Amino acid sequence: MGDFADTRVSLAGQGTLVGVALTAGSTACIAGVAGLQITVRIVAGLTVTVGSPLLILRKGSTYWAIATFGAAPAVPPSPPLPSDTPPSSGDPAPAPKPVTTTGTLTCPPIATSTWRDGHWRTDIGSSTSADTYQGRYSGSGFGRMSGFAFYGSKPRSIAGATVTKATVKLRRLTSGDFGKRSPTLRLVSQSTRPGGFPTLNESTTGPALGVRGQVSPSEATFQLPTAWGQAMVDGTRGGLAISISSDDPYIRLAGRGSWSAAWTLTLYWRRSS
Structure with a gap:
């Protein structure tokens, strides 16, 4: 796989980029950015797994993965509306009172x-x-x-x-x-x-x-x-x-x-x- 210099589309001037790791690595990986595949070096101490969202910084002609970040937090479900039926305590219902x-x-x-x-x-x-x-x-x-x-x-x-x-x-x-x-x-x-x-x-x-x-x-x-x-x-x-x-x-x-x-x-x- 060639690096960015081998591609026909330039990412110059786009500042910090966001991509997705296509391969895993601890020093370098292939990332997908804006439909392109580029070689990205990984900063020390960062471990990248396949599918990790990456924050990528370009320095000269080299791209660096400087951080990974998780997916957006899931929105918790709305609490259920109150009902007329009390929650079950797990105990059997008491016998009805005699009439x-x-x-x-x-x-x-x-x-x-x-x-x-x-x-x-x-x-x-x-x-x-x-x-x-x-x-x-x-x-x-x-x-x-x-x-x-x-x-x-x-x-x-x-x-x-x-x-x-x-x-x-x-x-x-x-x-x-x-x-x-x-x-x-x-x-x-x-x-x-x-x-x-x-x-x-x-x-x-x-x-x-x-x-x-x-x-x-x-x-x-x-x-x-x-x-x-x-x-x-x-x-x-x-x-x-x-x-x-x-x-x-x-x-x-x-x-x-x-x-x-x-x-x-x-x-x-x-x-x-």
Whole structure:
């Protein structure tokens, strides 16, 4: 390769030049400048590799590579625009919080009946809407009575829910003495009226009630044990009763035929999902 003197194009008068090394070297190399190839000497301490951009200075007829320089710095990318999605921490997303639903279920009885002397009484009205009696009237030749209310399948319509409160509406009617008396409430297995005597289970003392029109109060919305309401929802129990193992106190509570709200069961519940 000839030097600049061998070329037909003059670079004289162009001052400091910029070229690209076509060969590597530590004392001299071939460089491309303005479309020409020239021999360039390399100043001491400078190492040139192929492709290095060179700063070239002419002195007389000799060209000197006096420095190399890097390519223009890359422009850093613009930061991403903010988004609505938070950056991932690498941890799994927490489980969603459970949603709690609450409600109230009102359950009128499907039947109110009184049992005496081995059968359901029909002399006091319909055997499915009769008043409910407890005990035996003083001096009566008939047997002891027990009154019942059955709730069918409605309590089980909220199966799986947790009962937080359960109440029942009771009204005392004329029969026996007028003083305040408390019935003994029982939880019954059956949800519909059986042919025979129902199965009695848990018991609790009901509200002290006077006779309607004579001694107040004669009616009450009585709070039952919460477990009783839960048993109704779970289907292990299906009805309520007033029943004692003795004759007193003799009490008559309204059935469906005497009072539309009689024995209405209300269940307060919650459910998490």
